[in-house]
Amino acid sequence: MKDEFLIYKLSEKMKDCAKIDNDLFKKYDVKRGLRNDDGTGVLVGLTRIGNVVGYERIEGGGMKPIPGKLFYRGYDVEDLAHGVMADKRFGFEEVAYLLLSGDLPDRDELEDFRKLLVDNTALEHKTFMNILELEGSNIMNILARSVLELYTFDENPDDTSRDNLMRQSINLIAKFPTIIAYAYNMLRHATFGRSLHVRHPREELSLAANFLYMLMKDFTELDARTLDLLLMLHAEHGGGNNSTFSVRVTSSTGTDTYSAIAAGIGSLKGPLHGGANIQVVDMFHHLQENITNWSDIKEIDAYFERMLRKEVYNKSGLIYGIGHAVYTISDPRALLLRELARDLAKEKGREKEFAFLELLEDRAIKTFARVKANGKTVSSNVDFYSGFVYEMIGLPHEIYTPLFAMARIVGWCAHRNEELNFQGKRIIRPAYKTVVTDQDYVPLSRR
Known part of the structure; x- marks a missing residue:
């Protein structure tokens, strides 16, 4: 009991000492999460491996949303995937060789x-x-x-x-x-x-x-x-x-x-990183159970609006699988996966569920734009389909x-x-500014 009380006491102290005034981040121009004010990442390095494209800079500042692109060593992933899909062969080993060596084998x-x-x-x-x-x-x-x-x-x-x-x-x-x-x-x-x-x-x-x-x-x-x-x-x-x-x-x-x-x-x-597809699957099952007519756009829109207003589902205000830090108009991975997912749904006899998922994707994007009305362009991301695909294959959630x-x-x-x-390598060490006032030491006997 004494130990539990001490842990609780320390926890309360942690709550107080971890507080930092949000205004201080603006005052010192802190890039929280290594993000700029427009949501883009702070440039901290150079690479020849991968490139993620979801927008383009326009003259005079600002960003223009564009269809998403993903490149491996300069090769468009859509080209790599379609090449493999056209031959009905396996491509992961080819991608691994490319990423490790810089060349296609x-x-x-x-x-x-x-x-x-x-x-x-x-x-x-x-x-x-x-x-x-x-x-x-x-x-x-x-x-x-x-x-x-x-x-x-x-x-x-x-x-x-x-x-x-x-x-x-x-x-x-x-x-x-x-x-x-x-x-x-x-x-x-x-x-x-x-x-x-x-x-x-x-x-x-x-x-x-x-x-x-x-x-x-x-x-x-x-x-x-x-x-x-x-x-x-x-x-x-x-x-x-x-x-x-x-x-x-x-x-x-x-x-x-x-x-x-x-x-x-x-x-x-x-x-917030690798577990999103599990959340999409859970949300999909919830929507299957709570939307009575899977083709009723009005019913779907109304339910998504309630989700965004934190009234239903887990009340997080999120539609899982919608939105990405870089991609705006589209996530190329989601588009590619949707192609094979359609074939897999047909093989597994789950075409009705797939059609429902596609409609959910469309309505979620449109409802988000209408309810948020913040001018932000969003699309589905790869997680929107990956969990459903894993489920159709028969893979357990744990993996x-x-x-x-x-x-x-x-x-x-x-x-x-x-x-x-890289010949000019240096240890990565960003800076944190201390915003606590200096204190005078007090001997233990006087505390």
């Missing part, structure tokens, strides 16, 4: 790279056994712990030479699917009393297909290709997103790869955010490698 280079990933997919015995012993419910934490443990099995864990960084990158990209699949199988066994299945990856399968095989064994070709597209779309999103920036900040100190990647995992786990990490590990490694190989 030819057929032989791509096949050699795919085999290299498969060869590195298996886990060291002790890491494998530790995953089986863990019974935590959060697989992101298990993933972070497993990454840190891989340090102990690396013969040169602190070597930051180019060759070693590339070796570590390939090892991590290959092992993330195995760690996540085995961790969920253990969770399912320990929590739900299900049988424990441990399937070794198959040499002939793509990374996406191997993940589904290790996780659930039975899946369709379209399941695997749709997951592959999601991995392609989540592989990279510029150096300014929170988890990638966390990796770059940590890497700038010269620390080892495993510590830097664990920092990225910790960042991505946050609900939605880990799947994000399984894709983004490619971008994290590419940015870490760039950070450490």
Whole structure:
């Protein structure tokens, strides 16, 4: 009881000492969240890896919304995705090769790279056994712990030479699917009393297909290709997103790869970053239950308006999956995913739900513009469809955010490698201005 009271007392003190007057941020021109007043990010670095475009600067100041574009090493992701989709093949390995090397592989280079990933997919015995012993419910934490443990099995864990960084990158990209699949199988066994299945990856399968095989064994070709597209779309999103920036900040100190990647995992786990697709799925189910006529635009608009006014659902005032920090008119990832999601819904017999989701997307954007009336242009983001796609494939909610990490590990490694190989590298150290008054020390006997 005494301990609980002391914790409460300290908590109350923390509440007081953490207060900072909002006017002080304006007074000192503080870029809160490293954002400018117009919502754009503060320029803190240069990169040759990814580019996220959602607006263009106009003469005289201000921004003009434009259809969103995402580029990997200068290549439009829409071109990369459509090239893969047209051939009905898998593209995540191709994107990984591009982001790590800067070049698109030819057929032989791509096949050699795919085999290299498969060869590195298996886990060291002790890491494998530790995953089986863990019974935590959060697989992101298990993933972070497993990454840190891989340090102990690396013969040169602190070597930051180019060759070693590339070796570590390939090892991590290959092992993330195995760690996540085995961790969920253990969770399912320990929590739900299900049988424990441990399937070794198959040499002939793509990374996406191997993940589904290790996780659930039975899946369709379209399941695997749709997951592959999601991995392609989540592989990279510029150096300014929170988890990638966390990796770059940590890497700038010269620390080892495993510590830097664990920092990225910790960042991505946050609900404001990697957990949005779960919230969209929950919202979608709520709307299915509370909107009686799925084709009634007036009923949908009225319910969204009540959501924005914090009257229904979770009363947050948010429509999840709508809006993005950079994209304005459209998120190219959402447009691409919607293409395959339509085919997947047809295969799964869920076309009515997909049509409802498409209508919700349209009405949410229009209702937001009407209710907020702030002149801001918003669109759906990739999370609006990704959760529904995961659900159609049959993937459990517990791995939605880990799947994000399984894709983004490619971008994290590419940015870490760039950070450490830039000749003018410096430790990243922004400034914080102290706004507390100086105090005179009072001896303990006089307090």
